[in-house]
Amino acid sequence: MIASAALVIFSRNPVHSVLWLILAFFNAAGLMVLVGAEFIAMLLVIVYVGAVAVLFLFVVMMLDIDFAELRAGFMNNLPLGLLLAIILICELVLGLGALRAGSVQLGVDIANATPDTVPNIEAMGQLLYSKYLFLFEAAGLILVVSMVGAIVLTNRRRGGTRPQRISDQVKRRPEEATRNESPEVGKGVSL
Amino acid sequence: MTETFISWGMDADWAFFAASIAGILLITLPLLLAVAMIIYADRKIMGAINLRRGPNVVGPFGLLQSFADGLKVFLQETIIPSAANKGLFLLAPIITFTVALAAWAVIPFNSGAVLADINVGLLYVLAISSLGVYGVVISGWASNSKYPFYSAMRAAAQMISYEVSIGFILVCVVLWAGTFNLNGIIEAQRGHGFGIVNAYILNPLLFPMWVLFFISSLAETARAPFDLTEAESELVAGYQTEYSSMSFALFWLGEYANILLMCMLNAILFFGGWLPPIDWEPLYLVPGWIWLFAKTFVFFFMFSWIWATVPRYRYDQLMRLGWKVFLPMSLLFIIITSGYLMLTRYGV
Numbered sequence: 001m002i003a004s005a006a007l008v009i010f011s012r013n014p015v016h017s018v019l020w021l022i023l024a025f026f027n028a029a030g031l032m033v034l035v036g037a038e039f040i041a042m043l044l045v046i047v048y049v050g051a052v053a054v055l056f057l058f059v060v061m062m063l064d065i066d067f068a069e070l071r072a073g074f075m076n077n078l079p080l081g082l083l084l085a086i087i088l089i090c091e092l093v094l095g096l097g098a099l100r101a102g103s104v105q106l107g108v109d110i111a112n113a114t115p116d117t118v119p120n121i122e123a124m125g126q127l128l129y130s131k132y133l134f135l136f137e138a139a140g141l142i143l144v145v146s147m148v149g150a151i152v153l154t155n156r157r158r159g160g161t162r163p164q165r166i167s168d169q170v171k172r173r174p175e176e177a178t179r180n181e182s183p184e185v186g187k188g189v190s191l
Numbered sequence: 192m193t194e195t196f197i198s199w200g201m202d203a204d205w206a207f208f209a210a211s212i213a214g215i216l217l218i219t220l221p222l223l224l225a226v227a228m229i230i231y232a233d234r235k236i237m238g239a240i241n242l243r244r245g246p247n248v249v250g251p252f253g254l255l256q257s258f259a260d261g262l263k264v265f266l267q268e269t270i271i272p273s274a275a276n277k278g279l280f281l282l283a284p285i286i287t288f289t290v291a292l293a294a295w296a297v298i299p300f301n302s303g304a305v306l307a308d309i310n311v312g313l314l315y316v317l318a319i320s321s322l323g324v325y326g327v328v329i330s331g332w333a334s335n336s337k338y339p340f341y342s343a344m345r346a347a348a349q350m351i352s353y354e355v356s357i358g359f360i361l362v363c364v365v366l367w368a369g370t371f372n373l374n375g376i377i378e379a380q381r382g383h384g385f386g387i388v389n390a391y392i393l394n395p396l397l398f399p400m401w402v403l404f405f406i407s408s409l410a411e412t413a414r415a416p417f418d419l420t421e422a423e424s425e426l427v428a429g430y431q432t433e434y435s436s437m438s439f440a441l442f443w444l445g446e447y448a449n450i451l452l453m454c455m456l457n458a459i460l461f462f463g464g465w466l467p468p469i470d471w472e473p474l475y476l477v478p479g480w481i482w483l484f485a486k487t488f489v490f491f492f493m494f495s496w497i498w499a500t501v502p503r504y505r506y507d508q509l510m511r512l513g514w515k516v517f518l519p520m521s522l523l524f525i526i527i528t529s530g531y532l533m534l535t536r537y538g539v
């Protein structure tokens with residue numbers, strides 16, 4: 001997974017990068033299966049690999065990316081990138097330290113809240129729709145707001161477009177759409 | 192099957208490994224044979240509807256036609272366009288074919304006769320079928336040619352659109368069955384219709400969902416009337432334009448394996464899978480897989496029938512149907528179904 005994630009950055013072709021990203025998602029799903037969270041693994045594949053990454057690929061394939069231009073910007077962004085990298089490394093070190101210190105008890109231990117015999121879809125459903133109902137609905141609301149926002153931002157009405165009117169098209173019958181004519185020699189047919 | 196191998200004197204790990212391999216072969220080899228025969232059936236049905244004979248030269252009644260075609264493409268030269276992205280160009284058919292076979296792991300052929308009896312079986316099928324689009328998209332891009340690229344764009348948009356409504360339709364079925372496990376879904380259909388018919392189809396809340404599912408499965412497998420990805424009058428052969436010999440054959444086989452899978456899903460989710468159609472004791476004497484295959488073939492016949500009958504859709508109509516008709520309808524039915532079940536089965 002780390003190898004494919006690294007190749008996302010290092011491959012020269014952006015389409016290859018996206019494909020490596022998909023492989024990374026896929027490996028993450030595999031890891032989820034190994035720790036026994038098969039529901040999350042399937043959702044990861046359906047949502048990220050099946051939908052999000054396809055759209056990524058879609059966009060990247062259609063972009064005409066100039067590689068030289070990308071390289072030129074590299075030195076300008078280097079200080080910022082290094083700063084971010086240092087912050088992330090510090091966080092990783094801190095995180096490893098916290099892991100050594102032992103797990104943090106956040107109220108009830110969620111992992112052991114349900115017995116192993118309950119399939120983890122049910123276990124997650126029980127938690128999401130009872131204890132975390134408010135958070136769950138808030139997440140849904142945020143997604144709806146962002147979706148509506150995106151549609152409002154991009155949906156500009158232009159004048160003079162001629163959209164398809166499907167109901168009119170379906171209503172049309174052969175009698176009104178066609179007619180038989182027998183034009184005389186040398187004369188055309190009026191439309 | 193693991194127990195059999197243990198009784199032959201293997202230790203548990205090796206027995207599990209051998210049993211998995213044997214199970215995979217037991218599914219894959221008959222599946223490939225079935226794909227060959229279903230291609231033959233497709234051409235015969237199409238021929239009969241067009242008042243032609245269909246394939247009738249190779250073997251008795253032309254039965255060996257698909258094998259002759261297979262042999263032919265096997266002996267051809269694989270041509271890779273010089274401007275193509277070679278690795279991805281060869282990877283694409285492999286992805287299509289592998290993904291088409293992978294989904295069969297969770298299909299139950301009889302009570303307990305399933306390779307991987309996992310709790311999230313239906314989600315697995317959905318996940319795998321959502322991967323199918325990559326084969327098409329990658330082939331379209333890697334061919335480095337205009338028509339395959341258009342086709343790949345169309346395929347990506349089409350498959351994502353219809354997957355959304357398929358997902359919602361499956362939620363309705365799962366709500367009735369109370370499980371994602373495919374065997375569990377089939378068991379839940381026992382005597383569902385008036386206490387005697389083993390199917391969900393007579394349920395007035397699920398029948399419209401089946402109609403939507405059937406049409407969506409046509410769109411998902413890019414069959415006529417939704418075969419815009421390979422509309423030959425505008426796109427030559429779509430994403431397969433640059434492919435030849437075995438790399439083309441892999442697309443072909445994968446496509447038909449997917450069609451067969453979708454037919455089988457129709458049978459499993461709405462028509463009781465391996466259960467006989469009527470909950471009557473003598474019918475259980477017939478093995479379950481025969482019922483499943485019979486139901487699957489009925490759906491395949493409907494696929495071919497539609498192929499020979501219905502003209503191709505326009506692309507904007509396809510998108511409109513997916514997003515403006517199927518999606519709201521399936522959402523509405525989820526609300527109705529879950530409301531009904533909450534009132535009757537679970538209590539408010």
